[in-house]
Amino acid sequence: RKEVEQDPGPFNVPEGATVAFNCTYSNSASQSFFWYRQDCRKEPKLLMSVYSSGNEDGRFTAQLNRASQYISLLIRDSKLSDSATYLCVVNQAGTALIFGKGTTLSVSS
Amino acid sequence: NAGVTQTPKFQVLKTGQSMTLQCAQDMNHNSMYWYRQDPGMGLRLIYYSASEGTTDKGEVPNGYNVSRLNKREFSLRLESAAPSQTSVYFCASFLVSGAASLNNEQFFGPGTRLTVL
Numbered sequence: 001r002k003e004v005e006q007d008p009g010p011f012n013v014p015e016g017a018t019v020a021f022n023c024t025y026s027n028s029a030s031q032s033f034f035w036y037r038q039d040c041r042k043e044p045k046l047l048m049s050v051y052s053s054g055n056e057d058g059r060f061t062a063q064l065n066r067a068s069q070y071i072s073l074l075i076r077d078s079k080l081s082d083s084a085t086y087l088c089v090v091n092q093a094g095t096a097l098i099f100g101k102g103t104t105l106s107v108s109s
Numbered sequence: 110n111a112g113v114t115q116t117p118k119f120q121v122l123k124t125g126q127s128m129t130l131q132c133a134q135d136m137n138h139n140s141m142y143w144y145r146q147d148p149g150m151g152l153r154l155i156y157y158s159a160s161e162g163t164t165d166k167g168e169v170p171n172g173y174n175v176s177r178l179n180k181r182e183f184s185l186r187l188e189s190a191a192p193s194q195t196s197v198y199f200c201a202s203f204l205v206s207g208a209a210s211l212n213n214e215q216f217f218g219p220g221t222r223l224t225v226l
Contacts, residue, residue, distance in 0.1 A: 034215075043199055043217035044152070087152070089215075096142055096167060097203070097215055101151030 003027060004100035006088050012106045017078045021103045023071040023088030030098075033064055035073050036087040038102065044087055047073075078107045111135055115200050115218035122190045122225045130185040130221050132200030140203040141183035142215075143167075143175060145196040152199065158183055190225045197222050 006023045013019050025033075033050035048055065050062040050071055061074040071088055088100035113134045122128060134141065142157040144167075154167030158177040172194060174186045183202075187194060203215040 043219055045217070046214040096140075096154050096157040096165075098154075099144075099152040101149070 002100075003098045004088055004090055006100040006103050008101060008103060010104040010106050012108065013078055015078055015080060015107055015109050017107075018074065018076045019078055019105060020075075021073045021086055021088075021105075023073075023100055025069050025071070025088075025090045025098075027090070027092065027098075028066075028069060029092050030069075030090040032091040033062075033071050034089040034091075034097075035060075035062055035071075036089055036099075038085045038087060040084075044099075047086070075105075078105075080107050080109060083107045113200055113202055113216050113218035115198075115221050117221060118219065119222050120224070122187075122223065124191060124225060126190050127186070127188050128190065129187075130198055130200070130223075131182070132184065132218055133182045134202040134216070135181065136202060136204070136216065137180070138202035138204050138216075139180070141177065142201045142203070143173075143183070143185045144199045144201065145169065145194075146199060146220075147196050155185065155198075190223075192225045195223060195225045 004025050035047040036044040037047045038044040048057050050064045054063045059076045063072045083106050085102040085104045087102045089097050091097045116131045139160045143155040144152045146152050153169050156175040158164045161180045164175050176184045198221045200218040201215050
């Protein structure tokens, strides 16, 4: 079983749509969780950290369910500029970040 | 403040040639990483250095060596390049491994696109 699993997509949605991505992780010792965004042929960049209580940043909402070892990202009112690959990332203390393979989002007008 | 820098940006090698990919960060981060990214495979960890003076293997270390020269610099060496090492290589740095905080972001360099013929 992969340490971090994501649906690769692609998710094709119209502008203004709401879209949700899910991610599962296998190691219950994982301590910190993140969503990264990667544009084509660019380096990944942090979108948001994910906290146990859930957190929101504008149109983006991240949720963590430790019992089910599940992380989600919700994007409301999708924009063309949201088109990218979204990477689910987990980390344990003293080790490297583990990246999922990413979910591709394409927003069309 | 340049963040994470990598050189070169592009490189073409012949099978059997050697080269070193350079990475430097100016954010005073403790941890540094090397990843490779291939289509359909996502980011795979090659080696990492949790702190100056230490290095550890990641998921795909075979065919590579690393040197944590000082706190700022972490280099990746291919001793005898093979076509299977054709990939995009990303270096990254991280302030504190394992801590979830608003400021604990892993920063990536722009990548090195390597082709081995």
